[in-house]
Amino acid sequence: MFCRSITWFTCVFMAVVIASHNNDTGFITGFDPEVTVDQLRTNSPELSTTTERAQEVEGSTAADLATLLDAGDGAVVTLVAGDTRLVAHRAVLAARSPVFQEMFQHDTLEASGGRVVIPDVEGPVLRHLLSYMYTLQAPQLPSVAPQVLAAADSYGLPHLKAAFEQQVAAQLSVENAVATALLALRHSCPVLKQAAVTFIKAHTLQVVMTQGWADATVSHPHYVVELTRLIAEPPAQTRILSQEERGRWLIQAAEEGAVEKLQALLAAGADVGARDGDRNTALHWAVAEGHVGAARCLVEAGADVAATNNEKNTPLHTAAYRGREAMVQLLVAFFADPNARNGVGWTPLHRAAFYGKEEAAAALLEAGSDRWARDDSGAVPRHLARQNKHQQLVELLTSSFPSY
Incomplete structure (x- = not known):
């Protein structure tokens, strides 16, 4: 059974690789067990359920995909939407969507067979829906944003729905x-x-x-x-906010990790690049406080990952200083430069080394940070780690390279 399971998994994985280079036909799924799900924070009772669901998904992501290795032949189903045929794993569908979970738990035709007809979603939209269930990444799709929003609501994907609310509002x-x-x-x-x-x-x-x-x-x-x-209906005690006020509120919402407030302010025209007195952007603050959901909301709305504050630190420098491994991965995924320099010539890796943030340093190295980059004084990150007695970081930064 184990050999047969491995064969199934290998076949589906190869289909995914092929489909990723073919936008017209075939299969589409994605495998990325390292993706960090947004951790939404809000005072709204309506979004509390969304927050809990997102956290549950984050905690189960690796386990869900790991179970595919031990799954039998019945683990794979074909989703049918018009002329579109997509292969997916029951375990992933059930873990992500309560609709699919209900479908597979009971004695239904879909539960007993290997074919599930999706009558209310068009083929291209189903592709995006399925891709999200595997990767937990909400893409920018302005041309089909209303259809994806409706499908996300129908299949119980609240975070995807919230992301596309913002995309639809922007249009x-x-x-x-x-x-x-x-x-x-x-x-x-x-x-x-x-x-x-x-x-x-x-x-x-x-x-x-x-x-x-x-x-x-x-x-x-x-x-x-x-x-x-x-x-x-007349507005209750409302007034028109100036652009400066919207910017201040946006930064405050980012600092608090209030995703719903961020979405409302952005929909109302707040400048995603608004800055405080030290020229920190809302993204700097979301990263500093570790609010992954808020940071993702901002970068998906167009926040500049290369923006610098008064000290010329980018959000990636901030992530390194605070030891935010998940933030490093998020920012790099949105093309943040892992070798950007601040006012003293430090890269994010210099900051991680100086402050002893080993996990952030490892994520930066994986993203392509130059371990031998020299700051304005000539120091490489390893020198800063040794200076502050961060021995594990010294060893990580030394790796198999020759020492000075």
Whole structure:
């Protein structure tokens, strides 16, 4: 049985590799047990469940994928959406989605067979959904963002849904405002609903004159009634925030790790590159405090991973100084330079070495940091580690290279 299981796993893995180079047909899955899931922090009861679900997923990721090695032939199913056929593992589908978990736990046709028909999702969207369930990475897909949001809601993927709320909100226009508002109402998207209603209030006449409004009145009259009520509802003790105030609030939300607040502020037009008095960005603060969910929210919204503060430290320098291994991996995945220099010529690896952050240093080395880079005084990272008696780091940075 073990040999047969290994054969199955090898076959599916090869299919994944082939599919990653073919966007038209074939299979699509992904394997990355090292991915760190966002740890959302919020005071909202509605997002507390999202936070708990994300943490559960993070804790089970490696175990879920490890079980594939011992799975039998029945571990693999084919998902069918129109003409699209995608191979996936039951264990991963069940671990990520409560809908699939329910499906496979009971005596259903899908549970007993190897073929699952997905009637409510188009093939390309199913590919993105499945890719997320394997990698836990929310891609930037503006062209199909509404469809991915709807599918994420239908299959119980709250973090993916939240990420795409922001993407849909960023594309609000007079032409799509009604459709966006209806999408938010249908799928219970508070951030997107607020953004859409605010936009329509600011462009009421133009929006009401569109064909989208007329069509919605015929096809979804109950939603139009609700939307009309929301538009007419006076704001409770609200005022227009200046861009400077939005920036301050954005930085505060990043420091607190408040993902929902970040999404609402960004949807309302806050500058993702806003800075404090020391020229730290919101991303610097999210990284410093270890809020992976907030940091991911910001980089997916376009935060500059190369932004420098008064000391010329990038967010990656901050991650190294604080010993944030997961942050290093996240920032590097978004193309942060592992050899960027600060005001004294230190790379992030210099900072990790000086402060004795071994795990962050290992992640930086894996990302391509130059262990022999010299700062403005001529010191390499190993010198700083030795100076502060971080012996394990000295050994890590020495590796198999000859010593001075």
